[in-house]
Amino acid sequence: HLCPKAIVAITLAPCVMMYRSFHQNNGSCLSKSAIKSKIKSTLGRFNYGDITDYYPLAYSDKLANKHISELAQGWKTLFSLANLKESNLSNENIKNIQFNTIILSKMIAFCYSHDFVPIIVITPMSNILNQYFSDDFVNTALLNPLNKAIENSHSVHILNYRKDPQFCNHNSFYLDGGFRLSKLGSKVFMRRFLIDLKNLGYDIA
Numbered sequence: 001h002l003c004p005k006a007i008v009a010i011t012l013a014p015c016v017m018m019y020r021s022f023h024q025n026n027g028s029c030l031s032k033s034a035i036k037s038k039i040k041s042t043l044g045r046f047n048y049g050d051i052t053d054y055y056p057l058a059y060s061d062k063l064a065n066k067h068i069s070e071l072a073q074g075w076k077t078l079f080s081l082a083n084l085k086e087s088n089l090s091n092e093n094i095k096n097i098q099f100n101t102i103i104l105s106k107m108i109a110f111c112y113s114h115d116f117v118p119i120i121v122i123t124p125m126s127n128i129l130n131q132y133f134s135d136d137f138v139n140t141a142l143l144n145p146l147n148k149a150i151e152n153s154h155s156v157h158i159l160n161y162r163k164d165p166q167f168c169n170h171n172s173f174y175l176d177g178g179f180r181l182s183k184l185g186s187k188v189f190m191r192r193f194l195i196d197l198k199n200l201g202y203d204i205a
Contacts, residue, residue: 004115007202009193010107011121013179014084014138014162015075017100017145018093064128064177071179072132085134089141097145104149108156119197120146122160124167124189126178138162159196166192 002008072084079093089097111118122142150156161167166188171177173185181189198204 002114002116005117007117007119007197008111009119009121010104011123012142012146013123013125014133014142015079017097017104017142018079018089020096020099061128061171064126064171064174067176068126068129068132068178071129071176084132085137087134087136087140093141097141101145101149104146105153108150108153112153117202118156120150120156120158121193122158122162124161124164124173124181124185126171126174127168128171129178130163130168157200159193161189161192 075081075084080090081093108118110116146158150158167173167185170185173182173188174180175182194204
């Protein structure tokens with residue numbers, strides 16, 4: 001059960017709208033008390049300078065490139081894509097994007113109908129992974145559908161960290177060199193996310 005004004009973080013990434021099961025496992029919730037707990041239990045001891053000063057980059061570019069290459073190939077195989085740059089998607093991918101756009105719109109409407117606060121969060125990626133994606137592909141597969149989903153909603157904040165320099169230059173923030181955040185990366189990201197929420201005017205402390 002969520003209290004009124006609970007923040008619902010809906011996380012998105014470039015290929016997620018092409019999954020047919022997108023709506024079944026996407027989105028997480030942070031109540032005001034949960035946010036406070038996060039700050040006190042996991043983030044209160046740190047600041048960004050402390051973390052980067054004492055945790056040197058340990059993930060080599062060579063290893064990161066290997067893992068990211070495998071990850072990109074997995075998406076290309078899964079969605080029958082020649083690459084992650086061309087925006088001319090198959091009918092099946094377009095159909096799934098349209099389906100998930102409707103689901104996302106309904107998720108947002110559901111949040112407002114229950115007095116929750118939806119926040120769209122586009123998750124961080126390293127430079128190594130970002131180089132596989134073109135802006136045209138990301139616009140077609142993610143940003144255009146996202147804008148369609150929110151066009152009839154209240155003002156929905158979108159926090160886009162995909163190319164954020166705080167995250168894209170640090171391989172050690174990721175378990176695979178570019179997509180899945182490590183424990184360190186998660187701590188840095190959660191701190192940044194909570195600060196951004198506060199800067200948007202949400203009472204989280």
